[in-house]
Amino acid sequence: MVTAHIGKIPDDENSEYYDKMIRVCNEIGDLAFRFGGFFAIETGSEKVIVLKRFIENINSKGLAVNFDPANLISDVNENPVEGLLLLKDYIVQTHIKDCTKVKSDSSSKYIEVAVGNGEVDFDIFFKVLDEIGFDGYNMIERNDYFDELDGMSQSINFAKKYIPTQKE
Numbered sequence: 524m525v526t527a528h529i530g531k532i533p534d535d536e537n538s539e540y541y542d543k544m545i546r547v548c549n550e551i552g553d554l555a556f557r558f559g560g561f562f563a564i565e566t567g568s569e570k571v572i573v574l575k576r577f578i579e580n581i582n583s584k585g586l587a588v589n590f591d592p593a594n595l596i597s598d599v600n601e602n603p604v605e606g607l608l609l610l611k612d613y614i615v616q617t618h619i620k621d622c623t624k625v626k627s628d629s630s631s632k633y634i635e636v637a638v639g640n641g642e643v644d645f646d647i648f649f650k651v652l653d654e655i656g657f658d659g660y661n662m663i664e665r666n667d668y669f670d671e672l673d674g675m676s677q678s679i680n681f682a683k684k685y686i687p688t689q690k691e
Contacts, residue, residue: 556585567594
């Protein structure tokens with residue numbers, strides 16, 4: 524599996540840029556399928572419905588979704604649970620990542636925080652993953668945030684209550 528942000532998919536399906544993205548992702552998706560894998564587009568650059576239509580327009584068995592709930596909150600202001608339900612047929616991996624809004628006098632922005640310390644409701648998130656029959660990968664993603672070792676340790680410990688560990 525290869526996952527990537529592909530850039531913002533245009534809302535206008537008739538644009539030249541949209542057509543180029545369709546052709547490239549179709550080719551990559553078909554190649555991934557031939558090798559028994561997936562090319563998973565990460566959520567967050569565009570609204571979920573735009574990504575869903577894009578994938579449906581391509582209709583490649585090798586094209587999938589890497590679902591990142593924090594990206595949906597911080598980048599496109601969407602509800603991750605609604606996104607899970609819309610994209611359920613395409614999700615092969617999730618990023619277990621969290622974010623919180625930080626306000627200043629003149630603006631506000633989202634920052635990444637240890638999993639469980641932000642705005643993603645992981646109780647509902649994992650409940651919905653179970654309900655939709657998700658059996659893919661869950662990966663804790665860390666970009667650029669708090670103390671690496673402590674933050675990752677907090678995130679792993681938090682995620683363990685949702686993700687069973689393998690017995691040796």
